[in-house]
Amino acid sequence: MPKVVISSKGESQSVELRSGLRMIMAGMQAGLDQYGFGDCGGNLVCATCHVRVKSGTFPAMKLDEQYLLETLPVIYPDSRLACQLIVTEDCDVEWVG
Numbered sequence: 001m002p003k004v005v006i007s008s009k010g011e012s013q014s015v016e017l018r019s020g021l022r023m024i025m026a027g028m029q030a031g032l033d034q035y036g037f038g039d040c041g042g043n044l045v046c047a048t049c050h051v052r053v054k055s056g057t058f059p060a061m062k063l064d065e066q067y068l069l070e071t072l073p074v075i076y077p078d079s080r081l082a083c084q085l086i087v088t089e090d091c092d093v094e095w096v097g
Contacts, residue, residue: 001016001017001018001019002016002017002019002087002088002089002090002091003015003016003090004016004017004023004026004087004090004091004092004093005054005091005092005093006026006027006030006032006051006093006094006095007054007092007093007094007095008030008032008035008094008095008097013030013031015029015030017029017087019087019088019089020086020087020088021086021087022042022082022083022084022085022086022087023049023051023082023083023084023085023086023087023091023093024037024038024042024049024082024083024085026082026087027049027051027082027095032095032097035097036048036097037049037082037095037097038082038083040083042083043083044064044065044068044081044083044084045068047068047069047071047072047081048097049081049082049083049095049097050069050072050075050079050080050081050082050095050096050097051079051080051081051082051085051093051094051095051096052076052078052079052080052093052094052096053078053080053085053091053092053093054078054091054092054093054094055090055091055092056087056089056090056091056092056093057088057089057091058080058085058086058091059086061080061084062084065080065081065084068081069081074096076096079096080093082095
């Protein structure tokens with residue numbers, strides 16, 4: 001199973017996630033949902049799962065994800081939404097929330 005390292009508020013956690021699941025599940029396993037992470041349940045409407053991808057390979061961003069990210073006050077070149085990232089290998093992300 002791929003290992004996902006999630007940084008948030010200066011701390012990092014490592015969780016294992018079955019290959020093929022969305023990154024949002026790793027954030028929930030790490031307890032980030034208690035801080036509002038993934039409020040919409042991964043339905044691509046809230047952008048509360050905004051992460052910066054530090055390592056890992058993911059498919060190119062689709063337009064609907066790009067449009068939602070553009071509604072945020074600050075985005076980065078490595079910004080993605082965890083609800084749209086399918087985990088297939090070890091990766092490292094930082095929750096922007």
